[in-house]
Amino acid sequence: MTTTEAPVLFEESGTRAGILLFGPVLAAAGIGLESLAPGGASLPLWLGVGLLVLLYTLLLVRTRRRYLRVRLTPSTLEQGTTSLPMSHVTSLRPADEEHHGLRVLGDGPVxxxxxxxxxxxxxxxxxAVAWARDGAGLRAALEDLLRTRAAS
Structure with missing residues (x-):
């Protein structure tokens, strides 16, 4: 059974996975620096610190990837865990238009x-207000999609 997946026109994951390296790098640096001191390194202490920092950043990365991801296909705009059918979008408002007090797409009030x-x-x-780290990129992708839809 084959499924045809809609092409992705714009996507942001919410955060980079490289942040997960912070805990292990911190532990390695701590072990390296402390091994230069008299008495040597406290291996269990630094491995514990590295593991705790890794677990904390893993939780942050997982949460940000769930609630801050943006994905635009020809049929839907996904913001966090919510999805808006593109058939409900008629146009974009000017970039400088005030957005306070409008319904924000996604999982938060702002x-x-x-x-x-x-x-x-x-x-x-x-x-409604959509959002992205690269707002200009999302705007350009939405404009192209709306222009293509209007031409057909």
Whole structure:
């Protein structure tokens, strides 16, 4: 059985997996520096610290990948764990339009910190706010999709 997957027009994962290396690198640096001191390194201590930092960053990465991911296909716009059918989007609002007080797509009441808003006009006449780290990239992908949809 084969399934045809819709092409992805824009995607952000929420965070990079390379952050997970922080705990092991911290432990290795601690072991290396402490081995230069008299008495040698406290291996169990540094391995424990590295493991705790790894577990903490693993939780952060997993959460950010779940709630801050953005994925645009010709049929849907996914923001975090919510999905908006692209058939509900009619146009984009100007980039400088105020977005406070509008419904924010995704899992939170406001646009997440350090992410850029993109205001959408929906078929029911309301406006909603999409967001991405690369707001200009998301806006360009949405504009291309809406232009292609209007031409067909």
């Amino acid at each position: 646009v997440p910190r350090r992410l850029q808003p993109v205001v959408l006009r929906l078929t029911d006449g309301t406006r």
